Amino acid sequence: MDIRNKVIWITGASSGIGEALAYKLNELGAKLILSSRNRESLYVVKSKCKINQLDIHILPLDLENTDSLKEVTASAIKIFNRVDLIIHSGGVSQRSLALETDLNVAQRIMNINFWGTVALTQSILPFMLSNNTGHIVVISSLVGKFGTKFRSAYSASKHALHGYFDSLRTEIDPKIKISIICPGFIKTNVTINALTADGTKQNSMDDAQANGMPAELCALEIIKAIQAEKEEVYVGGKEKYAVLLKRFLPGLFSKIVRKAKVT
Template sequence: MRNQVVIITGASSGIGRACAMEYAKQGASVVLSARNQDKLEELSTAVKELGAKVLIVPCDVTIDQDRRKLIDATIEEFGRIDVLLNNAGISQRSLAKDTLLEVERQLMEINYFGVIALTKLALKHMIAAKSGHIGVISSIVGKFGFPLRTGYSATKHALHGYFESLRAELHDDNIKVIIICPGRVKTNISINALTEDGSSHSKMDDGTEAGISAESCARQIVKAIDKGKRETYIGGKEILMIYIRRFLPGVFHKMILNIKPT
């Protein structure tokens, strides 16, 4: 990891924050990005204490100017991008029948269009360098549908189609793509999730509360990227749902009817 330059979006909280700390521990230089600059400054202090180089670039992934600033500032400071970890994202807690289309568009803007737009900007530099690694945080609901997550699940499914295709296109440029699917991770994801009218859910779900720690998730993410995996599933027993959906779809569709999601 020593001397690797790693951009992490959504670094102000949860999985992104923990990945920044993990990369810093392993000697990488980290570029911290999110909208909340105060939280990034706080994290920057912790990262510097580990002896890592750090750059803060506040960025809303839905804003083109911000995305350009993130990539340009990284190149100006470090001269290259070894890893772009597309982690910023927002979830949903609402029934499709009640959810405003604007809310579904907002989820797509953050979780899908923001990710692919930023990736395109980074790609220019990676292709010129003939090296690079793109990490995308999807979810287990990027592998199957789940009630109260229609729009969110759709954004994560879209990432799989895009990044699997992109992986094949980039093979000859020596650029790797990994899609990371966490299950339940104890972060603010449910608190920040959007409800039917776009307001925040503002509650910690029981499932999220019972999830693995962000630190454990981050260790597994960094390891999977380092190993050059194409896809990885991280979490507890909920990961089994991916395999049940794949190999026993009839069983999966019965099981999902008995789940009372929160």
């Protein structure tokens, strides 16, 4: 896929992987629609883009407010009269033990990460199908392939994305591509903003995150996967090999992850 002049809608574009993707895709000549809840931060991201800012539009949205997403989608399509590719990068993480996590917090994580993504997809997909072309990119996580400590609801939301989009891929015209991206430890503010047991933010960065792959390198790997139309890609350091360990040596994987200090 040639990125130049493609209309790409990025959710979660105000920070982290979404922000890094915005900069790289702008450099490649894409026309961008940037979305998140934080309008002011989106304008900061836009101001940092180096190429034609007339091809960058700000469209705030709240993934938790699923009832609003059809209207937001209609607004997105009107900007350039099309959306060639949507990157679902919006979401929230978790750092709390399962039994200590308030059920409302777990439900909120599912609502943002899973239901918001599903609702937005169901709003944009009919347009893509009518044009017989399109690409849906879902930013999942390695914990969408296995579970670890302190991430029960987050991992569940990412597992759910895999089930939904793997199934959706079998139901739609193969001209509509679906790519699921599974980052590992990427140096972003995701752990700072992660929800704790009572729903408050953690407000600190995990050591593994601080030492993780820079977001800009992660963005480059994601763009390569998009261009190659890969169905599923793992991005990160040695932690990505845990997917293979879980698949081929599940008993050993279980022992290791139980004993591991996961941060």
